[in-house]
Amino acid sequence: MIRRLLQPDAELLDDPSPGRITRIAGLTALALAAYGFTTGFWRSPQMGVYVALKMPLLVACTLGCNGMLNGLLGLLLGGLGFRQSLLALLSAFAVSALILGSLSPVTLMLALDAPPPDSEYAASAHSGYLLFHVLLIAVAGIAGTLSLHRILRERCASTSVASITMLAWLAGNGILGMQFSWILRPFFGTPRLTVQFLREDPMNGSFLEAVWHALNRFTGGNIHIALFALVPVAFLVAVPILRTLFPRSQPATP
Amino acid sequence: MNTDIPQPPPFIPTPPSAEPALPEKLDTRALFEALLRSPRALVQRLADPGHGALGRFLAIAVGSMLVFGLVLGSFAMNEQLWAAPLKITAGLLIAGLICFPSLYIFSCLAGSRAGAGQLAATLAGMLALAGVLLLGFAPAVWIFTQATRSYSFMGLLALIPWFVALLFGFRFLKSAVSAGGATSNGPVLLWAGIFLVVTLQMSTSLRPIIGTSERFLTDEKKFFLQHWIDSADKTLPLSTEPTTANP
Numbered sequence: 001m002i003r004r005l006l007q008p009d010a011e012l013l014d015d016p017s018p019g020r021i022t023r024i025a026g027l028t029a030l031a032l033a034a035y036g037f038t039t040g041f042w043r044s045p046q047m048g049v050y051v052a053l054k055m056p057l058l059v060a061c062t063l064g065c066n067g068m069l070n071g072l073l074g075l076l077l078g079g080l081g082f083r084q085s086l087l088a089l090l091s092a093f094a095v096s097a098l099i100l101g102s103l104s105p106v107t108l109m110l111a112l113d114a115p116p117p118d119s120e121y122a123a124s125a126h127s128g129y130l131l132f133h134v135l136l137i138a139v140a141g142i143a144g145t146l147s148l149h150r151i152l153r154e155r156c157a158s159t160s161v162a163s164i165t166m167l168a169w170l171a172g173n174g175i176l177g178m179q180f181s182w183i184l185r186p187f188f189g190t191p192r193l194t195v196q197f198l199r200e201d202p203m204n205g206s207f208l209e210a211v212w213h214a215l216n217r218f219t220g221g222n223i224h225i226a227l228f229a230l231v232p233v234a235f236l237v238a239v240p241i242l243r244t245l246f247p248r249s250q251p252a253t254p
Numbered sequence: 255m256n257t258d259i260p261q262p263p264p265f266i267p268t269p270p271s272a273e274p275a276l277p278e279k280l281d282t283r284a285l286f287e288a289l290l291r292s293p294r295a296l297v298q299r300l301a302d303p304g305h306g307a308l309g310r311f312l313a314i315a316v317g318s319m320l321v322f323g324l325v326l327g328s329f330a331m332n333e334q335l336w337a338a339p340l341k342i343t344a345g346l347l348i349a350g351l352i353c354f355p356s357l358y359i360f361s362c363l364a365g366s367r368a369g370a371g372q373l374a375a376t377l378a379g380m381l382a383l384a385g386v387l388l389l390g391f392a393p394a395v396w397i398f399t400q401a402t403r404s405y406s407f408m409g410l411l412a413l414i415p416w417f418v419a420l421l422f423g424f425r426f427l428k429s430a431v432s433a434g435g436a437t438s439n440g441p442v443l444l445w446a447g448i449f450l451v452v453t454l455q456m457s458t459s460l461r462p463i464i465g466t467s468e469r470f471l472t473d474e475k476k477f478f479l480q481h482w483i484d485s486a487d488k489t490l491p492l493s494t495e496p497t498t499a500n501p
């Protein structure tokens with residue numbers, strides 16, 4: 001099943017049965033739990049357990065809340081059924097989860113080797129740790145997106161229809177997912193704050209603001225360096241997506 | 255106008271030299287030679303079941319790393335003569351082990367059909383090739399270990415061969431993944447970057463490898479870049495007494 005998810009073909013959406021959806025959801029949850037544990041482990045083992053629960057919860061909340069919207073968009077734009085839309089999105093999340101899960105031994109080593117939360121380097125270690133994980137999640141997210149596009153390309157009437165359907169899903173799930181990740185914080189555990197399953201004011205603030213502040217702190221308060229750092233990161237994120245959505249036209253064969 | 259001007263003979267490019275064929279049975283010596291002379295043929299052979307190369311590749315990698323570690327340990331002498339080979343070998347094996355799950359996933363993402371067993375043998379082959387190349391660098395590195403006391407210079411001397419060795423190792427890995435049907439290089443390149451960072455961090459986690467310390471391992475946690483910055487201006491003490499410095 002792992003190889004089939006990572007190398008999707010036209011038959012992937014042929015069987016959107018509850019059993020199949022459950023199996024993929026279970027695999028995704030396991031992989032995300034493994035990665036989540038290593039993410040929170042730096043702060044404390046208890047935090048690791050919390051994040052192992054919250055990572056799958058984040059995907060479940062995002063897909064659950066947007067389920068109706070995703071299904072409608074899939075039907076109206078791509079001509080996919082509700083369960084096929086769910087299976088396509090879940091498969092894309094599974095690809096991201098498998099990438100992150102496979103990297104969990106590496107991230108566990110990072111958590112074990114990083115200066116601990118009570119050390120003098122705690123603030124910079126936390127910022128670097130946060131940025132590293134955001135980068136990993138971005139890479140996994142891109143791979144998931146590309147996988148989703150490949151699945152849609154096999155099913156939709158044309159590449160542009162597939163791209164539009166995917167962009168519509170990405171916009172909805174991306175915005176909601178980011179906010180859910182903020183609501184379900186902490187994932188990394190700020191050193192000076194206590195370990196909690198949820199913060200006391202979970203709805204206050206946003207994910208993007210937190211990344212911006214971390215970047216600003218990491219660069220010693222120099223906002224210009226933070227901006228320059230963001231440009232190549234945004235470029236790296238945008239290039240593979242744009243190349244997939246707008247492939248170069250093949251020369252016509254005589 | 256005379257049109258019978260003799261034309262120069264057409265340019266026929268010389269075909270690239272073919273790799274020597276692999277022997278029927280791959281013993282350690284044959285694998286050692288195949289890594290250097292016939293990497294493509296070796297990659298094809300690794301796809302066959304029952305090649306038995308994994309253990310032999312690991313033996314080559316471990317043997318090479320022990321020798322290279324001994325050379326690095328000769329910089330500080332004393333307990334580092336056994337500690338450095340042990341740490342370098344253990345560090346490399348741990349790095350390979352923790353990066354193997356992601357190698358499988360990333361090779362699948364690249365489109366490769368290689369199975370887990372074939373990839374394990376390929377990874378071991380990559381480490382063996384890197385180890386053999388480090389063996390080649392060892393005499394030159396040893397000369398410098400006897401000539402300098404600077405940690406930063408010695409660290410650089412250890413890193414340059416490692417980067418070169420890994421470069422060839424990654425090329426071998428890329429060939430193997432491509433032979434398995436991979437259609438893109440991006441995922442394998444990304445994995446290569448991750449593996450490189452893991453090995454660099456491992457060298458910091460298992461410190462001291464080049465310098466000396468009263469303890470076998472330090473419990474101070476640092477990222478490798480921070481450690482490099484902190485150790486940049488330190489030198490090996492003149493006396494043979496152990497110190498608290500731990501690059």
